[in-house]
Amino acid sequence: MEEALIALLLAHAELVELVGTKVRPGRASQTDIAPFVVVQVIDKSRAYTMKGHSGLVRSRIQIDAYADSFAQAKAIARIIEARLSGYKDGAFKAIFLEDHRDLPAADAGTVTTKFRTSLDITVHYGEPQ
Structure with missing residues (x-):
């Protein structure tokens, strides 16, 4: 699913215009220069019936847009x-936006000039049984 989600984002010309192909699973490459996007799974739940796995899955995905300016990070997040x-x-049975927040681009105590806007989405999708 993660690969399909990243492919869906990279197929969107407006996003590619801003970040190129820098939509990464899990973490950015050390060579990535902002702007870029990071996609990571927060949790994943399978739906079951009395006969076992139904084939439906719900995942919460965090998508972080990193940029050199607040305005650019927000623009990327809005496009996503x-x-x-x-x-x-x-x-993809359904994708819903759950949360949208602005965060520091680094851990506490670390100095950075980058901006980050974070989206949490819920993805409902079918999985082979």
């Missing part, structure tokens, strides 16, 4: 939100 919120097609 517009692309994904309410999306459904093929294996």
